[in-house]
Each structure stands twice: as C-alpha cells, then as structure tokens.
Amino acid sequence: MIATELLIGFFLLFTITKLLGKTQFAQITPFDFISALILGELLGNAIYDHEVKIGEIFFTTILWGSLIFVVEKITQKYRRTRKILEGDPNIVINKGHIQYEALKKGKLDLNQMMSLIRQQGYFSISEVEYAILETNGMVSVLPKAKYDTPKMSDLKLPLKDPQLPIALVLDGEVVEENLVELNKDLKWLEKQLSKQSFHRVVDVLYAEWKDQNQPLYVLGYKKKSS
Numbered sequence: 001m002i003a004t005e006l007l008i009g010f011f012l013l014f015t016i017t018k019l020l021g022k023t024q025f026a027q028i029t030p031f032d033f034i035s036a037l038i039l040g041e042l043l044g045n046a047i048y049d050h051e052v053k054i055g056e057i058f059f060t061t062i063l064w065g066s067l068i069f070v071v072e073k074i075t076q077k078y079r080r081t082r083k084i085l086e087g088d089p090n091i092v093i094n095k096g097h098i099q100y101e102a103l104k105k106g107k108l109d110l111n112q113m114m115s116l117i118r119q120q121g122y123f124s125i126s127e128v129e130y131a132i133l134e135t136n137g138m139v140s141v142l143p144k145a146k147y148d149t150p151k152m153s154d155l156k157l158p159l160k161d162p163q164l165p166i167a168l169v170l171d172g173e174v175v176e177e178n179l180v181e182l183n184k185d186l187k188w189l190e191k192q193l194s195k196q197s198f199h200r201v202v203d204v205l206y207a208e209w210k211d212q213n214q215p216l217y218v219l220g221y222k223k224k225s226s
Helices: 002-020 030-048 054-077 079-085 100-105 110-118 178-182 187-192
Strands: 092-093 129-131 138-145 166-168 202-211 215-219
Touching: 002 030, 002 054, 030 054, 054 079, 079 215, 092 100, 110 129, 110 138, 166 187, 187 202
Parallel strands: none
Antiparallel strands: 092 129, 129 138, 166 202, 202 215
16 A cells, blocks of 8 residues: 555656646745645655545645646736745845845844855955845845956957857767757767777766867776777
8 A cells, every 4th residue: 555655646746846847846935945845745644644545645735736836827927926925035235235124024144144145155245245135045146346256358368159068978878869969970979989999888987078179078987998
C-alpha cells in the first residue's frame, strides 16, 4: 500500500510541478515558498497516514495544486492583484541613505540587511548607492560609482559579442541537438576531439564549444593517451 501511494504521489507531484512551472518552486515570493511547502506536507503526511485513502490523496493534492495554479493565473492576468498576492520590492537604501521605514515594512533589521548586502559582494553600507529588498527576501544592490565594476566601454576596450558555451558531449554521449544547432556533424566532433588525443567519444566526460577560433574544452574520464 505504501509503495502504491508513493508511486501515485510521485506522479501527482511531477504533474503538478510541470503545470505550475519553474517559478513556483524557485520560491520567488513567500507565498510560493509556503504553497510549495504545504503541497509537499499534504502529500507526505497522506502517504504515511494509514487512515488516508488513495482517493483522498488525489483530492487534496489536486485541489491544492489547482488553487496555486489559479492564483498564478490571476497574478499573470491582472496586474493590480500582484501587490496583494506577491508584494512589492522595497528600497531600503536610497542614494546611500538607509530607509528605516522600508526596513520596518519589510520586517528587516540592520544586521539582516548587512548580511544580505555582503552576499552580493559589498561589505560596507558606504559602498551602496541603492539597495532593494525583493519579494523573495533577497537584496539587489546598485553600488556607488567608485565601487562599481568597470565595464568594457569604461575601459575603452574593443567590444566582442558574448558567446554562449554549448555542451557537445556529456558523460561520454554526444548531445546531438547541440551539434545540429552549430551546423556540425559527428565527424567534425570526432576530428576536434582527436586533436586533443581523445579518439573515442566514450572516453570524454565533457566537451564544450565556445568560440570557433578556439579548440573545444575537453575533460576525459582518464588521462589522455600519449
């Protein structure tokens, strides 16, 4: 009976997470966190409670998942409901000055705010021009100009469009859809690997393409042959 309930619970949870989407379980807001937590608790408690029947597991899980789904659809369609259901970001540092009312509204004290700012890489409030308490409880930081990281345009260096690295081999298997995206074939890949003394794809743990003017980045399961 436990095995049956676990299997049913597994497929129910899998289906609900697919329907609700990734943002629900990324815990973007406190509501997201609590709703995901309760969903897991409902399912977990139902499975190990011998008095709960399979039909009741279906009912409670699907009902709660449906309620979450409806709330998500409401916030997506009606902008005015987002403030009530999701909350608003609060500016807790404005032009270098701490906004105590915003801290109080967000139920945040100075030590907590400083901890969140340090997690963004800034160890002094004097380095911060703006800090925003997001709806998920994290703080986004815009530093003062002299503490900001210089950009390529600031250094007057030649600009180059960034390239997204593409994995071509994972765990000894070719990622064929990525090869197609690059307009390459298996023969080209094998040739590139052989240049780095990998003569079989199965010997490659990971291979990545980043730039056509650079060789593939390759990691093997074992030392390359001489």
